[in-house]
Amino acid sequence: LRRGIRFFPTSTVFAALLAATCKPQLAEASCLPNATGPDARKKLTYKGVEYDFPIAGGKWNSPGPVSEIVRILLEEVLGVKVTVERFSSSAQLLKQVLGCTDEHGNFWNELSDRPTERDLAECDDPSKFQDPPRKAWYALEVWTSSASESGLFTLVGPASAMGYKTMPGLYTQPKTIANAYANHDHLKWWEEYQAPDVHKYFTSVNELDRAMRGLDSFSSAVCPTGNCSAGTIKPLCDAAEPAVEAQVLVLAQRNITCEGGWWYSPACSHHKETCIPVVLGEFNWNFIDWVEALQRMGLPMAVTWVGWMKEVDVVMRLASASFLFYWWEPDSALVRADGWMPEPLSFDDRYLTIAQVSSPVGVTW
Numbered sequence: 001l002r003r004g005i006r007f008f009p010t011s012t013v014f015a016a017l018l019a020a021t022c023k024p025q026l027a028e029a030s031c032l033p034n035a036t037g038p039d040a041r042k043k044l045t046y047k048g049v050e051y052d053f054p055i056a057g058g059k060w061n062s063p064g065p066v067s068e069i070v071r072i073l074l075e076e077v078l079g080v081k082v083t084v085e086r087f088s089s090s091a092q093l094l095k096q097v098l099g100c101t102d103e104h105g106n107f108w109n110e111l112s113d114r115p116t117e118r119d120l121a122e123c124d125d126p127s128k129f130q131d132p133p134r135k136a137w138y139a140l141e142v143w144t145s146s147a148s149e150s151g152l153f154t155l156v157g158p159a160s161a162m163g164y165k166t167m168p169g170l171y172t173q174p175k176t177i178a179n180a181y182a183n184h185d186h187l188k189w190w191e192e193y194q195a196p197d198v199h200k201y202f203t204s205v206n207e208l209d210r211a212m213r214g215l216d217s218f219s220s221a222v223c224p225t226g227n228c229s230a231g232t233i234k235p236l237c238d239a240a241e242p243a244v245e246a247q248v249l250v251l252a253q254r255n256i257t258c259e260g261g262w263w264y265s266p267a268c269s270h271h272k273e274t275c276i277p278v279v280l281g282e283f284n285w286n287f288i289d290w291v292e293a294l295q296r297m298g299l300p301m302a303v304t305w306v307g308w309m310k311e312v313d314v315v316m317r318l319a320s321a322s323f324l325f326y327w328w329e330p331d332s333a334l335v336r337a338d339g340w341m342p343e344p345l346s347f348d349d350r351y352l353t354i355a356q357v358s359s360p361v362g363v364t365w
Helices: 010-021 064-077 090-098 115-121 147-153 174-181 190-194 205-213 242-253 287-297 308-317
Strands: 044-046 049-051 053-058 082-087 138-142 159-161 167-172 276-280 301-305 324-329 361-364
Touching: 053 064, 053 090, 064 082, 064 138, 082 090, 090 138, 090 147, 090 361, 167 174, 205 276, 242 287, 276 287, 276 308, 287 301, 308 324
Parallel strands: 053 082, 053 138, 276 301, 276 324
Antiparallel strands: 044 049, 138 361, 159 361, 167 324
C-alpha cells in the first residue's frame, strides 16, 4: 500500500478503500450511513421516458475503485438508480457516451458489407447518434492517448480530470534490468536497445511464443469454463486467426504485415533470433502506434497482442522469461503482494504518438 500511494491521490485511495470494504451485492446492504435504500432510488426522466443512470468503465483494473465510488454516491447519496457496464477501450467508452451504437447499444461494424453501417461506424454525424445513449451517460477512465480517441473527443460533452495520472508504456521484468545493469547496460532507456547484442538479455521470440502457446488457463477472465487447455493464449498478429480478421485488414491498410503471430521490425526481420519480443494487451490499445514508433526508432523488436487478461497471465506465469510488455501505473494487475512490479522503459517523446504520462478523464454525455 505504501508503494501504491505514490501513484494515487488521497481521494482515489479513499475510493479504493471504500469500494473494497463495502459489500453492496448483499441484499439491502449499504456502504454509507443514512444511505438511500434500493427501494427508494429513482430513475431519471428524459423526454418523458424513465431511465436508470448508465455508467461505463474500462475493463482494466485501475478504473474499478473510481467507478465503484461514483456508483455508491449516485445510489446512496443522490438516490438514483444506476447501471454499470465495462468496455475494453477508451474508444468504445467514447462511442457509448456519444450514442454511436445501434438501438441496443451494440457497436457498428466498421467492416460491414453494408455501406450504411460502415458510415455509421465512423461516428462523425451526431444527428445519427442514439438519443439518449443506451449504455453510458457517463464514462470513466477515458484515456486521450491515441489518434483513435482524438476525433471522438471533439464530439463528447464535458470532460473532467479523474485526479490521478497514468504512465502507460512498455515495461519489463526487474531481473532483466538488474542483469543488464550488472554489465553496465542501462535498459530503462530506449537507445540502449540499439546495441547489436542487447537481445542476449531477453527470451527469444520463438521460445516465448512456445511458452505462451503452452499455457493452459484456469483464470475465469481468460477461460470462462474454468479449464482451458494449451493454445488458449497465443500471439494474435496472424492473418490465419479468424478472430482478428478485422484487425488484420486494418494492418494491411497501413502496410503492416504479420508473420506467425508477430510483426517483426525491419531492424531484425532478417535475423529474427535477435528480435526482442514485445507482448501487448489489446489491439486497440495502440498496437499500430507502437509498431510505427519502434520502426521510426529502428529498434530490433517483434510485437504481438494477446488480449489484456491473457497478457496478465503471460507476465505473471512466465516468471523465468524476459520480454517487454504493455502496462501502466497505477494499475494493480501486474503488482505482486511481495512488492514485485514491472520496470518501465523510457522513450524520447519525439518518436511517439502515445503520451508517456496521461491524465485520464471522466466524460459526460
